[in-house]
Amino acid sequence: MPFQGLDFLDVDSLLSEEEKAIRDTVRRWVDDAVMPIIAEHYLDGNFPMGLVPQMAELGLFGANLPEEYGCAGLNNVAYGLIMQELERGDSGVRSFASVQGALVMYPIYAFGSEEQKRAWLPRLASGEAVGCFGLTEPDYGSDPGGMLTTARETDDGWVLNGTKMWITNGSTAHVAVVWAKTGDIGDQASIRGFIVPTDTKGFSAKDQKGKLSLRASDTSELVLQDVHLPADAVLPKSKGLKSPLMCLTQARYGIAWGAVGSAMACYEEAVSYAKSRVAFKRPIGATQLQQARLAEMVTEITKAQLLCVQLGRLKDAGTMRPEQVSLAKRNNVNIATEVARETRRLLGANGILAEYQAMRHLANLESVYTYEGTHDIHTLVIGQAVTGLSAF
Amino acid sequence: MKIAVCIKRVPDTETRIKIGADGKSIVEDGVKFVLNPYDEYAIEEALQLKEKSGDGEVVAIAMGSAASQETIRGALAMGADRGILLQTDAVSVNPVTVAKVLAAELDGAGYDLILFGKYAVDDSSQAVGTIVSELLSLPSVSAIGHLELADGKGTAEREIEGGVEVVEFSLPAVVTADKGLNEPRYPALRGIMMAKKKPLEVKPVELGDGGMTVIQLALPPERPEGRIVGEGPDAVPALIEALRTEAKVL
Ligand SMILES: Cc1cc2nc3c(=O)[nH]c(=O)nc-3n(C[C@H](O)[C@H](O)[C@H](O)COP(=O)(O)OP(=O)(O)OC[C@H]3O[C@@H](n4cnc5c(N)ncnc54)[C@H](O)[C@@H]3O)c2cc1C
Numbered sequence: 124m125p126f127q128g129l130d131f132l133d134v135d136s137l138l139s140e141e142e143k144a145i146r147d148t149v150r151r152w153v154d155d156a157v158m159p160i161i162a163e164h165y166l167d168g169n170f171p172m173g174l175v176p177q178m179a180e181l182g183l184f185g186a187n188l189p190e191e192y193g194c195a196g197l198n199n200v201a202y203g204l205i206m207q208e209l210e211r212g213d214s215g216v217r218s219f220a221s222v223q224g225a226l227v228m229y230p231i232y233a234f235g236s237e238e239q240k241r242a243w244l245p246r247l248a249s250g251e252a253v254g255c256f257g258l259t260e261p262d263y264g265s266d267p268g269g270m271l272t273t274a275r276e277t278d279d280g281w282v283l284n285g286t287k288m289w290i291t292n293g294s295t296a297h298v299a300v301v302w303a304k305t306g307d308i309g310d311q312a313s314i315r316g317f318i319v320p321t322d323t324k325g326f327s328a329k330d331q332k333g334k335l336s337l338r339a340s341d342t343s344e345l346v347l348q349d350v351h352l353p354a355d356a357v358l359p360k361s362k363g364l365k366s367p368l369m370c371l372t373q374a375r376y377g378i379a380w381g382a383v384g385s386a387m388a389c390y391e392e393a394v395s396y397a398k399s400r401v402a403f404k405r406p407i408g409a410t411q412l413q414q415a416r417l418a419e420m421v422t423e424i425t426k427a428q429l430l431c432v433q434l435g436r437l438k439d440a441g442t443m444r445p446e447q448v449s450l451a452k453r454n455n456v457n458i459a460t461e462v463a464r465e466t467r468r469l470l471g472a473n474g475i476l477a478e479y480q481a482m483r484h485l486a487n488l489e490s491v492y493t494y495e496g497t498h499d500i501h502t503l504v505i506g507q508a509v510t511g512l513s514a515f
Numbered sequence: 516m517k518i519a520v521c522i523k524r525v526p527d528t529e530t531r532i533k534i535g536a537d538g539k540s541i542v543e544d545g546v547k548f549v550l551n552p553y554d555e556y557a558i559e560e561a562l563q564l565k566e567k568s569g570d571g572e573v574v575a576i577a578m579g580s581a582a583s584q585e586t587i588r589g590a591l592a593m594g595a596d597r598g599i600l601l602q603t604d605a606v607s608v609n610p611v612t613v614a615k616v617l618a619a620e621l622d623g624a625g626y627d628l629i630l631f632g633k634y635a636v637d638d639s640s641q642a643v644g645t646i647v648s649e650l651l652s653l654p655s656v657s658a659i660g661h662l663e664l665a666d667g668k669g670t671a672e673r674e675i676e677g678g679v680e681v682v683e684f685s686l687p688a689v690v691t692a693d694k695g696l697n698e699p700r701y702p703a704l705r706g707i708m709m710a711k712k713k714p715l716e717v718k719p720v721e722l723g724d725g726g727m728t729v730i731q732l733a734l735p736p737e738r739p740e741g742r743i744v745g746e747g748p749d750a751v752p753a754l755i756e757a758l759r760t761e762a763k764v765l
Pocket of ligand 1: 222258259264265266291337493494497498499500514515
């Protein structure tokens with residue numbers, strides 16, 4: 124049965140024909156290409172690389188970047204709908220697209236030279252090159268400004284040293300956007316971004332073993348040991364911690380939408396199960412307890428959908444503020460996790476199987492809850508925005 | 516190479532159909548409409564032929580209400596060059612009536628090949644493409660699974676009972692596409708945006724009832740719930756017995 128989606132409040136009427144057509148196309152592709160294989164990849168603990176050329180063909184990578192660099196040039200609502208549909212399949216598939224588009228292509232687009240853009244963006248859009256984004260370090264996650272990775276300028280370029288941790292696509296990537304301090308270790312303003320081809324001497328990546336979440340995704344540790352780079356490896360317009368944070372705003376925007384996708388997947392599974400599973404001689408969906416569960420889900424998902432559309436319109440108008448993205452990421456990932464958990468419970472024992480989706484989404488969403496700014500950190504961003512006082 | 520693809524807007528086969536109060540039509544509210552699945556093969560084939568030949572034009576033609584514009588946009592998003600909507604709110608159950616309207620549009624427009632899906636999944640009449648070829652006095656091959664064009668000639672393969680029939684024909688011609696002819700592409704997202712800018716001509720048409728009217732629509736009877744007759748090899752005799760006496764399929 125193809126995915127039907129959920130639209131309790133006719134949120135579709137807020138979308139243009141093209142936006143809906145784009146959503147429906149990706150939805151169909153996820154049904155055809157992702158759903159039949161995802162559980163197996165999840166259990167095997169690897170990303171379905173076979174999807175990459177198809178995703179590129181559809182134009183999913185960096186879809187909101189301009190056509191002159193080989194991208195689809197879509198607006199941000201259409202981009203968000205793509206993320207929603209991808210995450211309906213699996214957070215790992217959406218993560219791949221988020222990293223490629225928002226964390227690798229975006230910084231090259233926003234902070235790169237014209238040569239860097241021409242060299243990398245079409246290759247990344249076509250899936251010929253896979254990218255990763257190295258900001259987090261073993262000792263610096265929520266507080267990336269404390270990073271210890273350094274970039275020292277030499278006569279003919281740069282030398283990078285440091286360790287990056289929890290890097291999505293790290294072992295798969297052909298190119299890494301690595302953030303490093305070019306000045307004093309206490310100087311956050313000296314943080315700059317570097318384009319590091321992963322076959323450069325001194326660069327190594329190691330798969331992060333033992334994950335119980337986002338299993339259909341490559342998460343790796345990067346080690347940079349005296350990595351020599353040419354002078355033009357630096358992203359010329361990157362300057363200070365603000366630059367990687369701008370990338371995170373892009374990715375978080377997509378996550379706010381993506382979370383709605385996984386919530387919708389779980390909700391659909393919950394409704395269908397509630398209507399067909401019989402206990403005490405009636406469908407469990409005919410009981411008040413399970414209806415309360417479903418009513419809660421439909422309410423929260425609908426609110427999250429409205430949040431996304433409005434956020435997208437603000438982004439397209441160029442007026443979106445980072446704390447608004449924090450609000451949406453924080454809320455939507457949180458409710459999606461709740462929806463996944465309640466679905467898992469509604470499904471009884473079946474809810475723990477990979478044959479159903481809820482527990483896979485639930486486990487995935489625990490990563491999504493933590494990455495791209497933990498729930499707590501977004502609480503503090505919103506708190507600071509409303510009080511003007513920092514509580515970090 | 517100028518290719519026409521005739522396409523139709525139909526209810527999604529996954530949609531649960533409701534019959535209207537008049538008992539003669541389906542309730543369209545809340546029904547999702549899609550491009551007829553067999554027409555997707557026809558469009559894909561046309562696009563591949565155009566791509567192979569290096570130039571040419573693919574025109575998507577639909578007859579139906581204004582809502583069919585969306586269906587044509589879908590074909591344009593896949594890569595068709597322009598669209599024509601033969602617009603009418605009338606619905607005819609007689610395929611001859613529909614074929615006449617399409618033939619009038621196709622006649623004299625210089626198409627080398629006219630493609631249809633082998634049937635539309637809504638009324639499954641399986642007739643319109645073939646009747647169009649008759650009206651235009653063109654050769655036609657229905658339900659093709661393979662197509663080659665060379666030197667003004669076409670060779671098509673169609674599955675027949677227990678084998679494959681290979682048919683050669685001269686161009687121009689009409690063919691109707693079966694499943695398996697190709698693997699229809701997803702429209703690229705950029706294609707969806709560009710489809711808006713491609714020409715779509717709307718021409719009002721008149722449609723007679725063709726001497727046929729729908730008297731009644733009825734849903735198939737609800738299937739009775741399944742029953743588990745037993746488990747493992749021991750249950751086989753009971754199953755055979757049930758299939759023989761209850762289901763009467765053996
Ligand atoms: C699957 C996965 C993929 C990832 N992919 C990438 C990637 O591609 N690139 C990349 O750079 N990073 C990536 N990350 C890293 C991710 O962004 C970090 O894990 C995240 O920022 C949190 O950092 P941390 O794990 O070090 O937690 P910590 O910062 O150590 O936080 C631990 C706990 O303390 C809380 N906390 C922290 N500071 C405060 C405070 N001031 N007040 C109150 N509570 C606080 C946090 O909310 C959390 O609950 C990924 C992580 C995961 C799990």
